[in-house]
Amino acid sequence: MNNKILMLLIGVFLFTGMAGVYAYDSSTPYTVTMNFIVGEDTSFTVALAGVETTIDFNPTTSNSKEVEPDSQDDGGSTPIETITNTGNVNLALTHELNVTTDFVAVSYNAENTVDWTKILNSTTSSINASVPSSETADVYMWANFTTADSGTTAVLYQINSTTA
């Protein structure tokens, strides 16, 4: 609501005062009028734990349970990722994987306790319905492996945000 008010006020001011900023072609000139400018910044920061730039689970066996990603420490309250809304509008955050893998189930939570009602898979799920400006959203993850394939399996993890 504040943003809308700001835009309206600036728009009214400029419509009345800023006609014909400059012309490009002197023979048949066009004119440019700035209607409004929203002096705000849509910025955010994604921080990962430790020295990670990706989220990696390394199970010790093919049936390991509640494996934490590298550098996450639920006991020490260090989430795998923290998303900070440094912009000016509230953000609703969701996440998903591009594919669901048969031999691994991933759970997530904003708290440092496992909650297997919150599953991360190829269906969009909510991280936080409204992260206000300057606030953060933590994400913890755990993975259950069941007769996992050997080697490395890579899937794409995607965070989406919309204005809340």
Next chain:
Amino acid sequence: MKNKIKVMTFVFIIGIMIALIGYVILIPKTTANEINRFETIPEKPNDFDAYTREIWGGGLTDLCEISEDYWMQPEFYGSTWENAKQQFYTQPDYSMWGVYGQGNMPREISYTLTDFKKGDEFEICTFFHNGFGVWTYQGFELVANENEYFNIKITPNELTMPPTFPVFENGWTQKITIKITAKKEIPEGSYNLILNPITPSFDYSKKETKRVLQMTVDKEKYKEECYSFLNDIEKCDYLINNREKKYVAGGTYQSSEPLLKLGITIK
């Protein structure tokens, strides 16, 4: 008399001790290697507030003309910077690593073009920056949505944004020029253009990874700051050694809110 001297000596010694304790507790501690986060940022012009008032109030309409002395200041980015300052710089959390994130100012801008004909062109500028608290060199490609009537040329369209943490490195924010050309005669009406960052080409990332690795970084002062917050020398050595000189392909984490919305009304 002797007793009086003894009492005065005792009081004097106690006074000195209290003064020393007070000095140790109350005087802020600084070290020779304290980090100056803003060393690469030009001196703020003394009319900075007046300029930013006019820019964001609509008094100055050509963003391309604004000197870098203004847009290189973190304060140019308004409440975004105020939001980030406490979290990332006053009490930084070294256990987490700011890897991705970006921002842009302004968020939205709208123009009316009158008598804008085929072949006519005009330029606007915007200010794109690495996310606050980010300690990676992020590569981006900037793209605009396709439009039937406008050709859009973005300069630079592929770029690397240096870190904003632990220090603001030169180039952490960059002026982006967007040249808009009429492909053909444009019917009267309103048109929306959107600018967004995506992952740069593989070749660009490969080249930039190598370039960043060849840079010289004085990481000892970063380690000292890390020790002061985590009190763990071994952990800080590990963290700083593994975080320095890291290039990542940005644009993988995006907000649904476009980087820049550009509204054009043709009359």
